[in-house]
Amino acid sequence: MQIVIHRGINQIGGCITEIATSTSRILIDLGQNLPDNTGDISDPLANSEAVERIVKGVDAIFYSHYHGDHVGLMEFVPEGVEQYIGSVAKEVMAVKAKYLRKEECTISILKTFNKLNEITKGNITIIPFLVSHSACDSYMFLIEADGKKVLHTGDFRDHGYIGEGLIPAIKKYIGQVDFLITEGTMLSRSNEKVPTESHLQMMARKLMHKHKYVFVLGSSTDIDRIATFHKANPDGRLFVCDSYQAEVLDVFTHNNGAYSGLYKFDNISVFPDSNLLKNMIDKGFCMMIRCNKNKGKYSKFTDLVIDRIPKSDRMAIYSMWSGYIAEGRNQKTEYIELLSKFDNVGQIHTSGHASQECLIKVCNLTAPRLAIIPIHSENSENFRQLLSYTDINSRIVTASECINGVDIIIRE
Ligand SMILES: [Zn+2]
Ligand SMILES: [Zn+2]
Known part of the structure; x- marks a missing residue:
């Protein structure tokens, strides 16, 4: 198996993760870089050639939620590539497209999934788990391939209205995993209070x-x-x-x-x-x-x-x-x-992202056997400090390496 972080290490947004076996390949998110303070977006991958190169040969793309830093490059995906998003998220995107007078056809071709509905692509299975985030209908994905369990958290938190379901769902349906690919937005925003x-x-x-x-x-x-x-x-x-x-x-x-x-x-x-x-x-x-x-x-x-x-x-x-x-x-x-x-x-505000406390809970509960790959954070190395008192600290991976026959490729 191969896990490729095309983008997302040491940056918030612009997330693209690939999981592949020798016969199947999926992408989680195809996000655009976040805009700067003037609203301009600088993104070297925001063009058809770059996206075609990344999606070449993929069986399907799964979007965790509708924020641009996770779906923003969708418009460059060539015809014929299967793309999935939550069914409610798709409806929200269609309303937005209508009012922005963007092409709705890009959204109409999206296939949809619902929570806990397993989808199989070749020898990879994906189960979406509904999570609390500052977007409706957001998901984490449990991916099983080559006998390995990978949890990709997407953007999530436990302090929104449906947040209290997070820990019980992990205990009941996920348990220990081999790889945890997790967001870490709040690592660099440690001074922010996290009210519910x-x-x-x-x-x-x-x-x-x-x-x-x-x-x-x-x-x-x-x-x-x-x-x-x-x-x-x-x-x-x-x-x-x-x-x-x-x-x-x-x-x-x-x-x-x-x-x-x-x-x-x-x-x-x-x-x-x-x-x-x-x-x-x-x-x-x-x-x-x-x-x-x-x-x-x-x-x-x-x-x-x-x-x-x-x-x-x-x-x-x-x-x-x-x-x-x-x-x-x-x-x-x-x-x-x-x-x-x-x-x-x-x-009046609280973050859409997991507090440091929540990240520690998720890492401890899923107790990744082989690696924790932090994405969606300004400095992924901060994760080492977060987990410094735990014995899973040594499993944090922020650069390419091969672990137990699984190639982890991290592109800067
Ligand atoms: Zn995000
Ligand atoms: Zn988001």
Whole structure:
């Protein structure tokens, strides 16, 4: 067997992992590099030639979730290569493509899987496990090939609404593995506190009781976070968003609403609607806002609402990673510009990624016999420090080597 980390060592995002036997080959994720602070993406693999070279001869590509750093190179995949993603994730991507006027056909050809449904490609089997992340319908994969068990975690955490299912699922369905390929985003963000989504809900409720008009700048596809604000919004207040966001919420509701009331996004007020503004001012509201580079009718309505509410009465809650608004290389000027319209700005956020504590638990529980390969972290070597008190510390692999007949190839 061969495990190839095409990309993902010492960088967050742009993940591409390959697992191959002598007769079969699959890819986990085909991600694009994350954009810089100006929104530009520099990615030497974002072209047809590079992607064709990587996917040549693969039996299928499995995407862990719909974030661009995991699916971003999908558009360059040549026809005829099978590609799989979670069924709800596919629906969300289709809504996004429709509104961005991107080609929906790329998404329509995606095949789908559901949690725990085993898929076989040649002599490789893949079982997807639903995990909590800042994207709906995210998965880890257990891959079995040549008598070896490989767990690829994708992006995950245990502090979201479905996070408490993580450890029991690993105990029940996965157990010890031979190889663990794990994300380590939080290794370089050790100072960040990791509150649960339920805790954020309490914080949001407090702020919403103080302010009648609340604007939330957050991710439009982060199901947990939107559930947090939707649930915290006091009775009688409107929950307002545009038609794109409403359509995404509709996907969440019809797929996950029956599973938990938290994911039932009802009573949504959709703009633009000529009667809405007066109602919003009368009743108070929580409004989901975004930064829109091409100042269309979306931005115009947002600006109109902001301007109609006295500055002292309006509040913005910034609900994404603090690095985007802190001074430095990750700062996004459009966020700063939007938030500058408010005197009151609160921050409510928790990471979509596994805390250091959670990473240790997963490493100990899966007790990898042969290797731990850290990906999706700024410096994979940090993993050694994280596991320094455990006896699996010596199994961390961050450079190419052959272990028990398995070739691990790590490309920088
Ligand atoms: Zn990611
Ligand atoms: Zn992600």
